[in-house]
Amino acid sequence: MFMFLIVLLGLIAGSFLNVVIYRLPLGESVVWPGSRCTGCGHSLGVGDLVPVLSWLWLKGRCRYCGGKISGRYPVIEMVTAVAFLLVYLKGDMSCYTVGGWILSSILIACAAIDYDEGIIPNRITYPGLILGFFISYFTVGLPSAFLGALLYGGILFSAALLSRGGMGGGDVKLALLIGAFSGFEGAVLAFILTSMMGGVGAVYLLTSGKAGRKTAVRFGPFLAAGGWLAYVYGAEIINYYLTWLSYF
Ligand SMILES: [Zn+2]
Known part of the structure; x- marks a missing residue:
């Protein structure tokens, strides 16, 4: 049960990292406005933002414009969830584990942004x-x-x-x-x-x-x-x- 919660936390963190990876290089705020389709700009609702599942359910397309949504979004979410779980299995509930979650998030964001933009x-x-x-x-x-x-x-x-x-x-x-x-x-x-x-x-x-x-x-x-x-x-x-x- 507790491991399930850790995975959930990782998926949510991964979902936020997707926003960071997309918006930070553009100089945009990562908290405002809410998530939008990068194709049509339609703001996304709760049903569009469930990590991994929304992407699968919508078959990788935007509900509003039908535009393709990169398969990298669910991949980043899953990688983050797995990283969070592995850190937890190693450190249980400790400062080391919290540090590991923060470090995992930072490293995933930096790796993806550097891969995309070279910065x-x-x-x-x-x-x-x-x-x-x-x-x-x-x-x-x-x-x-x-x-x-x-x-x-x-x-x-x-x-x-x-x-x-x-x-x-x-x-x-x-x-x-x-x-x-x-x-x-x-x-x-x-x-x-x-x-x-x-x-x-x-x-x-x-x-x-x-x-x-x-x-x-x-x-x-x-x-x-x-x-x-x-x-x-x-x-x-x-x-x-x-x-x-x-x-x-
Ligand atoms: Zn769209």
Whole structure:
């Protein structure tokens, strides 16, 4: 029963993230006016806004103009719900879990906006960074959060300097934020995981001059995936790795 409520919370959060992902890059308010069809502008009612189900029920089309509604809306809602549930299964009811829900939301929004637009908005990373330090006080501890932010932000800042525009300031700020939420060890692991997921290739391309300003790599989704895994499964991944090492 309680898990059902967590999934519901995740779906609702995901529904809000869809609004953020669509409106923030346009400079629009995320709270006003209410949701509208992006095709015809008709304001949407409660029946149009039930996460995932409305989309299925309306077969991915607007009730008013018949225009197609992207399948990404229900996907973002489901991904958020699954992320919320996995964080809860790991942390039960705790500050760690609340922090994980906030971090999941931030990472999903940043990954999607960077994927679409090639930017990571300050309007997410600045407040997110402050929240991260605040929550770290109850989880990894402030000193660890500062070290993590400094380390991960520093690495990406160096990479941004070397790449001369291929990697942006938004990536650096997102790395700072991930470090603040996950602490020093988490930041180290996040960096390793992100690098393994294709980041190494991107950094090589950028620093070797094979790719430059015009081929800016959209790094946000990699940062988000690595950061999330490090926050939620950091201990497991490190244990697994040490066990594996002990066979040699
Ligand atoms: Zn419409």
